[in-house]
Amino acid sequence: MAKEIYSTYPMIKYLRKEALPTALCPGCGGGTVLNAFANAVDGLKIDPKDLVVVSGIGCSAWIASPYFLADTLHTTHGRAIAFATGVKVGLPDKKVVVISGDGDLASIGGNHLLHAARRNIDITVILVNNMIYGMTGGQVAPTTPFGAKTTTSPYRNIEHPLQISETVAAAGASYVARWTTAHVYQLIESIKKALQVKGFSLVEVVSQCPVQFGRRNRMKEPAEMLRWFLKNSVPINKAKKMKPEELEGKFVIGEFVNRERPEFVTELNKLIDEVQEHFGLKGE
Amino acid sequence: MIIRGDEPEQVALLKKLYKPGNYFMQGNEALSYGALFAGCRFYAGYPITPSSEIAETMARELPKLGGYYLQMEDEIGSIAAMVGASWTGFKVMTATSGPGFSLMQENLGYAAMTETPLVLVDVQRSGPSTGQATKGAQGDFFQARWGTHGDHPIIAVSPTSGQDAFWEVIRAFNIAEKLRNPVVFLFDGVLAHTREQIRIPNVEEVEIAYRKLPANEEEARLPFGDPHGDGVPPMPLFGHGYFTHVTGSTHKENGLRDVYTPEVHDRLVRRLHRKIEQNRHIYEKYEEHFTEDAEILVVSWGVTARPALGAVLKAREEGIKAGLFVPKTVHPFPGERMRELGKNVRAVLVAEMNLGQMIIEVERYLNDDVLLRGVNRIGGVPLTVGKILREIRGVA
Numbered sequence: 214m215a216k217e218i219y220s221t222y223p224m225i226k227y228l229r230k231e232a233l234p235t236a237l238c239p240g241c242g243g244g245t246v247l248n249a250f251a252n253a254v255d256g257l258k259i260d261p262k263d264l265v266v267v268s269g270i271g272c273s274a275w276i277a278s279p280y281f282l283a284d285t286l287h288t289t290h291g292r293a294i295a296f297a298t299g300v301k302v303g304l305p306d307k308k309v310v311v312i313s314g315d316g317d318l319a320s321i322g323g324n325h326l327l328h329a330a331r332r333n334i335d336i337t338v339i340l341v342n343n344m345i346y347g348m349t350g351g352q353v354a355p356t357t358p359f360g361a362k363t364t365t366s367p368y369r370n371i372e373h374p375l376q377i378s379e380t381v382a383a384a385g386a387s388y389v390a391r392w393t394t395a396h397v398y399q400l401i402e403s404i405k406k407a408l409q410v411k412g413f414s415l416v417e418v419v420s421q422c423p424v425q426f427g428r429r430n431r432m433k434e435p436a437e438m439l440r441w442f443l444k445n446s447v448p449i450n451k452a453k454k455m456k457p458e459e460l461e462g463k464f465v466i467g468e469f470v471n472r473e474r475p476e477f478v479t480e481l482n483k484l485i486d487e488v489q490e491h492f493g494l495k496g497e
Numbered sequence: 498m499i500i501r502g503d504e505p506e507q508v509a510l511l512k513k514l515y516k517p518g519n520y521f522m523q524g525n526e527a528l529s530y531g532a533l534f535a536g537c538r539f540y541a542g543y544p545i546t547p548s549s550e551i552a553e554t555m556a557r558e559l560p561k562l563g564g565y566y567l568q569m570e571d572e573i574g575s576i577a578a579m580v581g582a583s584w585t586g587f588k589v590m591t592a593t594s595g596p597g598f599s600l601m602q603e604n605l606g607y608a609a610m611t612e613t614p615l616v617l618v619d620v621q622r623s624g625p626s627t628g629q630a631t632k633g634a635q636g637d638f639f640q641a642r643w644g645t646h647g648d649h650p651i652i653a654v655s656p657t658s659g660q661d662a663f664w665e666v667i668r669a670f671n672i673a674e675k676l677r678n679p680v681v682f683l684f685d686g687v688l689a690h691t692r693e694q695i696r697i698p699n700v701e702e703v704e705i706a707y708r709k710l711p712a713n714e715e716e717a718r719l720p721f722g723d724p725h726g727d728g729v730p731p732m733p734l735f736g737h738g739y740f741t742h743v744t745g746s747t748h749k750e751n752g753l754r755d756v757y758t759p760e761v762h763d764r765l766v767r768r769l770h771r772k773i774e775q776n777r778h779i780y781e782k783y784e785e786h787f788t789e790d791a792e793i794l795v796v797s798w799g800v801t802a803r804p805a806l807g808a809v810l811k812a813r814e815e816g817i818k819a820g821l822f823v824p825k826t827v828h829p830f831p832g833e834r835m836r837e838l839g840k841n842v843r844a845v846l847v848a849e850m851n852l853g854q855m856i857i858e859v860e861r862y863l864n865d866d867v868l869l870r871g872v873n874r875i876g877g878v879p880l881t882v883g884k885i886l887r888e889i890r891g892v893a
């Protein structure tokens with residue numbers, strides 16, 4: 214399987230060729246995420262005509278839009294999930310996927326993320342957490358590790374990073390998983406699951422930005438960042454038995470939740486049915 | 498591809514639910530029924546006084562028509578959801594007031610750049626900031642025009658009564674659909690909350706328009722092209738296998754981003770302007786009363802146009818040759834007509850519930866020999882017939 218993914222590139226059929234090559238830096242984790250998403254779509258045999266992909270603004274927003282060949286909506290910074298909400302109500306039978314960065318989805322867009330999870334609307338969010346604002350030049354993000362250096366925390370970051378997966382799980386999502394770009398197969402499997410879940414699903418991918426993050430934190434080679442991810446990843450079951458101090462600076466990986474809850478658009482349509490029934494408006 | 502709202506079953510539902518006749522209702526309710534008649538089947542909003550009754554009416558009525566009411570987490574999310582829904586073929590609306598309108602500006606610019614039809618109702622309230630939250634005003638004239646960044650045209654419609662709101666919101670939807678453009682609907686807190694007799698018409702009396710859809714594959718592949726020369730690209734809706742790419746960044750006719758080539762940006766933004774300029778017949782609208790022989794012209798809009806008409810009628814009784822000009826589409830301003838009217842009058846009074854906004858537009862079209870004066874009141878209390886009449890007498 215490894216050969217299939219890395220030596221040839223059959224996934225090219227899912228890409229918008231006239232938009233290539235991608236604008237991502239060499240060694241950016243964004244390429245791995247695009248690859249994983251294409252493999253998940255391929256593995257599930259989803260017809261791209263049944264996909265609408267929405268993104269916000271940032272390097273990670275480019276992963277699927279314009280590169281993925283589907284209906285794509287590249288929106289304003291932070292608002293992708295809110296745009297996707299309107300799309301999903303209009304096209305309940307399509308798979309609506311949001312792919313964007315941590316700054317985009319969890320900082321400026323944090324409100325929409327929480328409320329989409331609470332509503333449990335059937336959207337799959339692939340959140341690329343590179344722990345930095347890549348596109349704007351490496352400023353501190355709400356996900357930047359405590360103590361890390363960025364262009365706007367040049368001495369060290371004194372804020373605590375937001376634990377996105379934990380937060381979204383608590384807000385009510387149906388499915389939440391976190392992997393890193395060093396866990397490609399697990400990542401593909403999680404994206405597949407997320408795409409099949411009826412409800413709000415989030416796959417958080419801790420990803421390398423060697424250019425803006427790595428360079429300033431003694432990991433300018435992409436491989437160094439991947440080794441950092443591997444060394445510090447803790448499977449969720451193990452993490453449950455660890456103390457908060459022991460988990461400081463670690464990446465907890467695995468599935469956080471996988472549960473069934475009433476889904477928003479289904480409930481909305483049920484409500485409309487009931488109202489029409491009640492007022493004797495059915496079959497008009 | 499379908500634009501929802503005019504299927505035979507929808508017409509039957511409207512007929513069954515809303516019997517023609519006279520009703521006693523608020524401006525906000527009248528406007529909401531207008532939107533339903535226009536085919537609006539998706540509403541996303543966030544409550545704010547004095548617009549909330551629109552959300553409440555839509556939440557109650559939309560499900561009966563098989564339509565969707567979404568209460569989003571804020572105004573930014575509301576307009577975002579509308580844009581998403583519009584690309585799936587819904588006619589969409591939101592309603593807000595001052596601070597909410599400010600929050601929507603970024604995505605209003607996005608809708609203009611991506612040519613997404615939508616209707617954004619701003620029930621103007623007194624500001625700045627939280628101001629007098631429950632009081633009406635007409636202070637958002639320029640926010641509607643210049644609230645977003647960059648050079649883009651906008652269309653804004655403003656009614657003069659609750660009944661007018663019913664019909665004008667239908668017109669706003671039709672303009673949005675015909676021009677594939679967002680339309681701002683400048684209502685105000687006074688008319689929004691005034692209860693009046695409102696006539697609900699027969700469904701057949703209502704003319705409704707639908708956006709142009711691509712006629713063939715080729716048109717569908719150019720979602721931002723201009724195949725018909727009218728500046729309005731056919732809109733390939735999501736979910737039909739066209740792999741449409743939509744971005745608020747500068748894009749080529751095929752939708753793909755190109756932010757580096759000056760010509761691409763120039764071509765796109767100039768077409769957006771040309772689309773509005775060359776289709777003036779679709780949206781330009783104004784009312785005139787006694788303008789043929791007027792020596793003193795009152796210019797007014799929205800809520801203030803009503804006492805202004807009262808004042809002009811009273812002035813005529815007194816033998817003063819006063820006339821009234823009421824732009825109903827306030828942006829783009831009906832400047833040509835204003836210029837013509839300005840040639841024959843001695844004085845122009847611009848009456849509005851602000852410290853002077855539309856007067857700035859009016860001034861651009863007047864010669865120096867015309868006396869121009871604003872009749873302004875702020876504080877949440879509408880201008881009266883008496884106050885405007887006194888000003889007319891003052892220049893008579």
Ligand SMILES: Cc1ncc(C[n+]2csc(CCOP(=O)(O)OP(=O)(O)O)c2C)c(N)n1
Pocket residue numbers: 270271272273274290313314315316317318341343345346347348349354
């Ligand atoms: C309203 C608004 N504020 C700020 C920006 C500038 N901006 C563009 S991308 C970005 C950060 C993106 O960070 P992230 O989502 O983490 O994506 P990355 O580039 O790191 O993949 C910012 C702040 C913007 N486009 N719009």
Ligand code: SF4
Pocket residue numbers: 236237238240241242243272273343347348421422423424425426
């Ligand atoms: S700046 Fe960072 S996140 Fe952006 S493309 Fe380059 S490596 Fe990737």
